[in-house]
Structures are given as structure tokens and as C-alpha cells.
Amino acid sequence: MPKKKTFFQCQECGHQAAKWLGRCPDCGAWNSMIEEAKPTKTHDAHENRSFRVPETLTNKSSKPVPLADIPTDAAERHNTGISELDRVLGGGLVPGSLVLVGGDPGIGKSTLLLQALGRLSSRQHKALYISGEESPQQVKLRSQRLGIKGENIHLLAETRADLIAQAVEREPPSVVVVDSIQTVFDPKISSAPGSVSQIREVAARFLYLAKGLQVPVFLVGHVTKGGELAGPRILEHMVDTVLYFESSHGQPFRILRAHKNRFGSTNEIGVFEMRESGLEVVQNPSELFLSERPENVPGSVVLPAIEGSRPVLVEVQALVSPSNHGNPRRTCLGFDSSRAAMLVAILERRAGLDLLGCDIFVNVAGGMKIDEPASGLAVATALASSHRNRALAKDVAVFGEIGLAGELRGVTMPESRLSEAAKLGFTRAIVPKANLNRLETPKGIEIVGVQNIEQALEAALDD
DSSP states (O other): OOOEEEEEEEETTEESSSSOSOTTTTTTSOOOOOEEEEEOOOOSGGGSSSOOOOEEEETTTTOOHHHHSHHHHHHHHBBOSHHHHHHHHHHBBBBTOOOEEETTTTTTHHHHHHHHHHHTTTTOOOOEEEESSSOOOHHHHHHHHHHHHOOEEEEEOOOOOHHHHHHOOOHHOOOEEEEEEOOOTTTOSSSSSTHHHHHHHHHHHHHHHHHHOOOEEEEEEETTSSSSBSSHHHHHHSSSEEEEEEEOOOSSSEEEEEEEEESSSSSSEEEEEETTEEEEEOOOHHHHHHHTSSSSSEEEEEEEETTTEEEEEEEEEEEEEEESSOOOOOOEEEHHHHHHHHHHHHHHHHHHHOOTTTTEEEEEEGGGGOSGGGGGHHHHHHHHHHHOOOOOOOEEEEEEOTTTBBBEEEEHHHHHHHHHHHHHOOOEEEEEGGGGTTTTTTTOOOEEEEHHHHHHHHHOOOO
């Protein structure tokens, strides 16, 4: 018998090599090259595939049509019944979309999708839940705990991609959930389930099913120790939407964030709270993030941030302490460390604070990640508050962008930020003076406009 030809493929990025390499030359990952068998060559590239491409995607007689004549009725969104999930998806579920959901083990990916199927099935939408990791009994027990009756939810415990495709094509449902993509395999590929070759082929199969049958498909994906989705990077390029489920250790709430979305913004977030009955939507995230904020503590500042189209109040914490080492520490959680170093230099040069010999720690409470320019003034104020050991008043909110010259620049959506602060009882806000033009001030809140960092610190700490 002829010797079977093999090659080595990186399990992180999909790079192929003729021999084993300790480090992938493309992505730099160590010990990621796995030996795999080469597929047999045929005259037609599609003959090697173990699945049939729907005729709607391979119709060679199709002709180009004017963009204005293409109907959009088929792109009508369907509400999942979970408002925060609809917000992150861009307004609802689009027919024919392929959505990848990732997150740490046990964070609630399966729970969220099963709850979404329960809401859809209650509106007479037929749903198909494909379980490759759990038995039907385990899924049934979870649905009972979540209070899901599931008359219109069909369960298929299968890991073979060809059998799954046959079930979907035989009776196309309204929505499909695959839990998880790493467990599904193509029997005609010799690689193990979860390898680069398997994930690439299986994802292509579900892509053709979603587009050909106009059925939205959710793919549950594992994550690596670094918090990234396991499998080749091409998987994220093939899908329409990539959602990450995030959580801080010891916190009951979860944050659903879109890292890619062809049908909406990637700036929206959804906030959930994990309870005994499942994931509950948090209607007011600002109140949740500020519920444990300490009073009269130096280094604590409230920032009205913008996540997508929604204002969210978060607590920015800073700790400045004299260092006993020659190289002071700079640690940031939820905030970019490079921007924090820039703000420290601005405070040194423009505000006269001696911070170079101090250990500096910056944290955004609640596990939030803030990267907008408007957070600069809040972080700088928190650093100055901790350094001077002077606390801000509990009813003061701060936002604004800081330039290298120490000037404050205007930011977007100031009315929404101030309205959200006023709803939660804040009576004073320190904002850039440039935002005062044509600003409609909400009732019950005093606006203090400042032009530079010195005026901002004086207004916040010298009252």
C-alpha cells in the first residue's frame, strides 16, 4: 500500500508546513503544529467535500441584478425575546446569519441560547438544538430549571456533520443552535474533532446551510487560556457575528459583547445577571455597576461612558502609592495601560503632580472595559484624588478627553451622559467647556465647564 502523505498544520492560525516546527512562523504560537493527513486529489475541487452545496448558492445560470432591485423583505429581523441579546445582535436575529458565541466554560453560553430558543418557540417558531457535549437528559434538566416547556424545540444529540445537515435540510427550522462547533466532525476528514481542518470544513457546511436555507445558526465555541476563540482565525472571518460572553470572577453579572457584526454595531453590550432561574436581563446597568461603590474614598470617580448607543455609569478606581522599588509598577484593569501612562505624564507636566516614583493601579469596577476618549478626565481625576488623598463628592460625575497640552476637548453624546447621571441622583458634572455650546442641561444637575486639567482638578478636589 502506498504511504499516506501527511503535513503539519498550526492549530491556531492554520499555517501548513512540510515538517514539524516548534513555533509557527505565521502566528508565533509554540507547539501548535499537528500532523494531519493530506486529502486525496480529484479533478473537481468540490468532489473532496463531504457535503452538498445548496443549489441557491451554486446556480451557474444566475445573472447580476441591480442593487436597487434586490428585495429586502427576507432580511427582516426576528426578536429573540431577550432584549439585551437583540441589542447586541443589532436589533434582532437576521435570517441566514451565522453567529459565533464564545466564552469561558460555565459562563452561561448554553443557558442564554436555550432561553432564547424558549422565547422563540413560545411564538410558534420551530427551533433545533444540536447537542454534541451533553446528553438529551442533561439538556432536559437544564430546560426544566429555566422553566422552558419546549413544545417547538427539537433536540438532536449528534456530532456527525453530514447527519446534522440531513436533519436540517429535511425539516428546516426557524433557528439552529450547535453546541459546540468543536465537537462536530466530518467523517471523511481524518483529523480529530476540533482540529483546524475539521472546524474549517464544518463551519463551511453550516455557512452554506444558513445562507442556502435562510436559517439563522448559532455556533457555540470554546475559548483558549488567553480568552480567544479556539480554532483557526478563519472561523471568525467566515461567520457574520462574533459574540463574547465575559464575566469578572466572583461577580453575578455577565457582559455580552460583539467583536464582529455585519448587521449592526460592535459597540453595543448586553448585561445579564446569573440567577437560579437562569440569566436575567439587567434593565439598568448603571445602577448595578454603582451598587457597591464606596463613599468618601479617594481615587473613586464616576464616569458616564457610552457603550454603543446607551450611556452606562461606571466607577473608575485609582490607587497611587509610593514605590519601594527602583521600577514602579503600572497596572491597569479594564483600561489601556498606554493611555494610563500618557495621563500620568500629563499630570506630571501640566498639573504638577509627582507620580514618577509611585506605584499606580487603575481599575474599572465591575469588569467593564473602557476605551473611549471621554474616559481620560475621569482616570486623571481618580489618580489625582488618590495622590492628594482627597475624595470627590458622591454626587459628582466626570467625563472629557485630555490632550497632551493638558487641554480638555469635547466628547460625543454629552446630553445622554448627563441624563443618565441625573436619573441616578447625580447633582454635579464636570465636563469640557467645548460641550457647553447648544447643550440642553437636564433638570437637577449642575454643569461645570472646564478648559484644562488644572481647572478640572480644582473643580473636583478643591471644593
